[in-house]
Amino acid sequence: xxxxxxxxxxxxxxxxxxxxxxxxxxxxxxxxxxxxxxxxxxxxxxxxxxxxxxxxxxxxxxxxxxxxxxxxxxxxxxxxxxxxxxxxxxxxxxxxxxxxxxxxxxxxxxxxxxxxxxxxxxxxxxxxxxxxxxxxxxxxxxxxxxxxxxxxxxxxxxxxxxxxxxxxxxxxxxxxxxxxxxxxxxxxxxxxxxxxxxxxxxxxxxxxxxxxxxxxxxxxxxxxxxxxxxxxxxxxxxxxxxxxxxxxxxxxxxxxxxxxxxxxxxxxxxxxxxxxxxxxxxxxxxxxxxxxxxxxxxxxxxxxxxxxxxxxxxxxxxxxxxxxxxxxxxxxxxxxxxxxxxxxxxxxxxxxxxx
Amino acid sequence: xxxxxxxxxxxxxxxxxxxxxxxxxxxxxxxxxxxxxxxxxxxxxxxxxxxxxxxxxxxxxxxxxxxxxxxxxxxxxxxxxxxxxxxxxxxxxxxxxxxxxxxxxxxxxxxxxxxxxxxxxxxxxxxxxxxxxxxxxxxxxxxxxxxxxxxxxxxxxxxxxxxxxxxxxxxxxxxxxxxxxxxxxxxxxxxxxxxxxxxxxxxxxxxxxxxxxxxxxxxxxxxxxxxxxxxxxxxxxxxxxxxxxxxxxxxxxxxxxxxxxxxxxxxxxxxxxxxxxxxxxxxxxxxxxxxxxxxxxxxxxxxxxxxxxxxxxxxxxxxxxxxxxxxxxxxxxxxxxxxxxxxxxxxxxxxxxxxxxxxxxxxxxxxxxxxxxx
Numbered sequence: 001x002x003x004x005x006x007x008x009x010x011x012x013x014x015x016x017x018x019x020x021x022x023x024x025x026x027x028x029x030x031x032x033x034x035x036x037x038x039x040x041x042x043x044x045x046x047x048x049x050x051x052x053x054x055x056x057x058x059x060x061x062x063x064x065x066x067x068x069x070x071x072x073x074x075x076x077x078x079x080x081x082x083x084x085x086x087x088x089x090x091x092x093x094x095x096x097x098x099x100x101x102x103x104x105x106x107x108x109x110x111x112x113x114x115x116x117x118x119x120x121x122x123x124x125x126x127x128x129x130x131x132x133x134x135x136x137x138x139x140x141x142x143x144x145x146x147x148x149x150x151x152x153x154x155x156x157x158x159x160x161x162x163x164x165x166x167x168x169x170x171x172x173x174x175x176x177x178x179x180x181x182x183x184x185x186x187x188x189x190x191x192x193x194x195x196x197x198x199x200x201x202x203x204x205x206x207x208x209x210x211x212x213x214x215x216x217x218x219x220x221x222x223x224x225x226x227x228x229x230x231x232x233x234x235x236x237x238x239x240x241x242x243x244x245x246x247x248x249x250x251x252x253x254x255x256x257x258x259x260x261x262x263x264x265x266x267x268x269x270x271x272x273x274x275x276x277x278x279x280x281x282x283x284x285x286x287x288x289x290x291x292x293x294x295x296x297x298x299x300x301x302x303x304x305x306x307x308x309x310x311x312x313x314x315x316x317x318x319x320x321x322x323x324x325x326x327x328x329x330x331x332x333x334x335x336x337x338x339x340x341x342x343x344x345x346x347x348x349x350x351x352x353x354x355x
Numbered sequence: 356x357x358x359x360x361x362x363x364x365x366x367x368x369x370x371x372x373x374x375x376x377x378x379x380x381x382x383x384x385x386x387x388x389x390x391x392x393x394x395x396x397x398x399x400x401x402x403x404x405x406x407x408x409x410x411x412x413x414x415x416x417x418x419x420x421x422x423x424x425x426x427x428x429x430x431x432x433x434x435x436x437x438x439x440x441x442x443x444x445x446x447x448x449x450x451x452x453x454x455x456x457x458x459x460x461x462x463x464x465x466x467x468x469x470x471x472x473x474x475x476x477x478x479x480x481x482x483x484x485x486x487x488x489x490x491x492x493x494x495x496x497x498x499x500x501x502x503x504x505x506x507x508x509x510x511x512x513x514x515x516x517x518x519x520x521x522x523x524x525x526x527x528x529x530x531x532x533x534x535x536x537x538x539x540x541x542x543x544x545x546x547x548x549x550x551x552x553x554x555x556x557x558x559x560x561x562x563x564x565x566x567x568x569x570x571x572x573x574x575x576x577x578x579x580x581x582x583x584x585x586x587x588x589x590x591x592x593x594x595x596x597x598x599x600x601x602x603x604x605x606x607x608x609x610x611x612x613x614x615x616x617x618x619x620x621x622x623x624x625x626x627x628x629x630x631x632x633x634x635x636x637x638x639x640x641x642x643x644x645x646x647x648x649x650x651x652x653x654x655x656x657x658x659x660x661x662x663x664x665x666x667x668x669x670x671x672x673x674x675x676x677x678x679x680x681x682x683x684x685x686x687x688x689x690x691x692x693x694x695x696x697x698x699x700x701x702x703x704x705x706x707x708x709x710x711x712x713x714x715x716x717x718x719x720x721x722x723x724x725x726x727x728x729x
Contacts, residue, residue, distance in 0.1 A: 009387045010364045016383070017370035035681070099671075100678035108685070166626040173631045178642045182649070184671070192378065197430055197625065201618040204426060208386035209610070225375070232376035 008212075015215060019222045021229060024065045026076045028088070032116050035101075036092030039113045041085075042076055049083025052150050052338040053117055055126050056088040057110055057141075059133035060241060061191060063233050064088055066317055067131065069226055073318050075327060082331045084127075084338070087117055089134070092235065096184040099239040103137075103248070106241065107262040110141045114148050125150035127334060132156050132287065132313070133245070136255065139295060140262050143271045151337045152272065153330070155279040156313050158287040159269075160294035161250045166198050167286055171250035180239035188234035198285060227318060256294060269295065275303035275337050279330060281316040282308055305333070378429075385425040392418040392425075397609045400602045412593040423585050431581065433641055434574035556654035563647035570644050573637040580630055588620035 003011070032039040056076070058064030067088075068076040079086045089110065094101065117126055128149050130138030135157020142149045161168060179186055196203050214220035237245070254260040260267045276299055280289040289308065296304050309326045311319050316326075372380050396418040406414065592613055596602065603609040624630050653666045 005388055005391050008391070009384055010367065012383060012387060013371035014364075014367035017367045017374055019374070021374070034685075096670075097674055100675055105682075166622070169626055169631060170634070173635050175635065175639055178639050178646075182642045182646045193430060199618060199622065199625075200426060200430070201614050201621060204382055205386060205389055206614055206618075208382050209390060211383065212386070212390060225379070228379045229376055232378040 012212070012215065015218075015221060016225065019218060019225060021222060021226055023070070023226055023229070024068050025071045025074060026068045026080065031087070031120070032113065034109055034112065036094055036098055037109045038090040038092065039116060040088045040090055042080060042088070044085065045077065045080045046083055048085055049341055050085070050335070050338040051121070051123055051341050053085040053087060053121055053123065053126050054079050054334070055110075055113060055117060055128055056086065057128065057130045057134035057138045058089065058091070059131060059135075060091045060106065060237055061133060061234065063230060063235070064090055064131075064134075066230050066314065069230060069318060070223065072320060073323055075317060078323070078327050078331055082335060084334075085121065087113065089113055094185055094236050094238045099180070099184040101238040102240040103140075103244045104262055106137055107140055107144070110137060111145060111263070114141075114145070118148065123339075124148075125339075127151045127153070127338060129153040130155065130157055131317070133158065135159075136249070139269060139272065140255070140260065140267050142274065143267045143269050144263055144265055146271050146273055149274050150339070151334060152274055152276045153279065153334065154276065154292070154295060156281050156284055156287050156292060156316055157278075157295070158249075158291045159298070160253065160256050160291045162253045162256075163288045163291040165285060165288050167194075168250065168288075168291075170194070171246055174246055174250075176243045176246040180243050183236075184239050185236035186239070186242040188236045191237070192232060192234050195286070227314075256298065269298040270300050272299035273301055276301045277304070277330070277333055278306040279316060279326075280306055280308045281313055282310045284313040284316075286313040303337075307333075381429065385428065389422050389425050392421045393610060393613065394606065397602075397606050400596065400609070404602045405597075408590070408594040408597045411597055412590055415589065415593065419585070419589050423582075427581055431578055433637075434578050553654045553657045555657070556651060559647045559650040559654060563644060563651065566640055566643040566647065570637070570640040573633065573640055576633050577637045580624060580633060584620050584624045585617075588617045591620070592616045 002008075026045075027043040028040045029043070030038050031041045056064065056067060058067065068074045071077060076086055076088070091106070114126055114128075118124065125148055128138045128142060128151070130136070130153070132155070135154040136159065138152060139154065139157065139159060142152050161171075176186075179190075183190075211221070211224050214224065248254045248260055252259065255267065255269070258266065258268050258270075272295075276295065278292055278296060280292045281287075282289055284292070293306055296306065307326065307329060309316055309322055311322055316322055375383070396415045399414050399418070400411065403414070595612060595616065596609070603612065649667065653668065656662070656664045656666055
């Protein structure tokens with residue numbers, strides 16, 4: 001772009017001001033609320049073909065609508081169109097008043113959601129899809145309540161926290177106590193600054209320079225702004241949760257060592273026997289692929305696989321490319337392993353094609 | 356006409372600000388500035404190629420100094436924030452101490468007595484509020500008459516980043532003064548309390564006084580690490596550009612070389628144990644300062660037990676209790692649901708057994724049936 005600062009910034013800001021940001025296209029209802037936690041149920045867009053519902057558990061960093069940001073890049077829509085009944089956990093916006101929520105409360109709410117869905121649908125098992133730390137929570141939950149989980153999908157989920165990337169080094173050296181004692185939560189703004197500082201030249205200059213390059217495309221600007229809106233829509237993390245997350249997961253690596261406890265029990269990932277699919281992002285600078293794949297050596301499942309894509313931690317979900325082949329492949333994997341409803345595709349009972 | 360144009364621009368700035376997350380607004384406006392300074396560096400290179408890495412570096416310095424400022428403004432803000440409230444008094448203290456000895460910034464150079472400290476603190480806080488009020492006022496004035504030759508871009512070095520002050524400047528000018536004035540007056544009232552100073556106030560002041568110089572030093576070290584890496588990367592960039600047969604034909608090529616070199620240098624810095632140590636120490640000391648300041652405010656409130664303030668510690672204790680009760684309630688609800696489920700199973704089994712016996716012509720014996728079900 002050419003011009004003085006005044007000219008360029010006015011031009012950009014006036015274009016930005018005119019763009020309409022339609023977000024989260026899938027309609028949903030809130031089925032359950034527990035403080036700031038909510039269970040969302042998405043309205044179907046096609047006939048329900050599978051008895052086994054899907055519960056999506058997102059991380060407690062950022063917001064879950066990244067999986068349903070726009071029609072073209074909506075993972076939720078992919079599941080709905082494939083004929084699944086889809087649910088999602090929303091962890092809300094914790095404030096200082098929620099500072100005492102800890103990881104146990106998060107795992108406990110996943111359990112509550114699973115029981116709620118089981119009762120509602122009259123099924124014994126659900127499919128669990130965990131993204132990022134939501135994947136870590138899902139692994140913990142499955143290890144504790146394997147009987148409730150038919151298939152486990154882990155997307156960019158950290159399991160081995162002793163990786164050698166910058167964020168892991170920072171987290172291992174961090175003193176979470178002081179942050180929690182001072183702010184009572186880990187403020188979202190501080191988290192964002194940390195993420196940006198991992199690679200300021202590319203994540204700031206590189207990214208926004210990209211915006212300058214796409215100023216002629218209204219859709220380009222809209223999709224950039226949707227993404228940027230989501231990135232900075234970052235709730236704080238409750239103090240106790242943050243304390244445990246840094247100490248027990250990053251510093252002690254307790255999950256891999258089998259030393260982590262939740263719901264009053266030791267979490268042994270060997271208890272996971274259901275089919276496990278790891279969705280790994282090759283260029284993930286937040287959770288390196290080796291940290292994501294670590295689960296495969298720790299579970300007892302005989303049916304386990306990794307689908308890797310040359311994207312980053314978020315691009316795995318939001319890139320248009322990944323919705324062309326990668327996500328359809330994931331859906332197919334789950335369809336094969338989910339229980340079909342009677343009358344669909346000639347199957348009447350358990351296991352669908354997989355059996 | 357020009358006035359209308361300016362008004363339209365302000366309006367769209369404000370609309371964009373409303374539409375965006377504040378961070379996006381910050382980074383978009385700063386990236387435009389960075390983009391233009393990079394273009395300026397590229398223009399200088401095209402105009403005078405082959406100057407050699409040393410001269411190229413010198414020529415680029417002013418432009419890259421601005422880029423550095425824009426890029427790291429958000430990250431280095433804590434450094435500036437930690438210095439802002441007490442900077443003046445610290446300077447005064449260390450200046451006074453330097454007259455008698457070669458003092459460095461240490462607790463020893465700070466006020467020798469608690470009472471003096473308290474005096475400095477109160478005056479400093481008042482000064483801080485006055486400074487804020489005057490900053491807002493200046494921005495308001497700036498809005499009215501922009502100084503000739505002043506770049507619009509320069510505005511974003513100040514409070515402009517916090518909100519579209521071109522619109523809000525006037526409001527800030529008129530309203531904020533009163534707000535800060537009243538804050539200042541309330542501080543004066545605090546000082547005049549009829550109660551003794553709580554001991555916790557003095558102890559936290561002592562903590563603040565001892566952690567502040569440390570935080571100040573660490574802030575300087577932290578920023579120095581960014582600066583030296585930036586300088587190193589700029590020298591490398593100048594050398595690499597000079598190695599080529601001429602300036603890059605396209606700006607994009609120039610830009611890509613810049614991002615590659617700077618990104619690599621910063622990647623090395625940010626993952627290094629030295630940087631991590633300084634970053635953590637700085638954060639930790641910074642938090643000590645913030646926590647002490649918060650405790651001091653809380654201790655001040657203790658001087659006014661008749662005022663309807665609930666302190667942070669009281670709230671924390673209440674919230675902990677509530678959370679504990681909520682957990683207990685959840686677990687009881689869960690147990691009740693489980694018991695209801697079991698009870699339903701027992702009832703169904705009883706009914707089933709009754710029907711079976713009835714079909715077989717047996718007499719009903721509920722006690723016996725219950726035993727069977729168990």
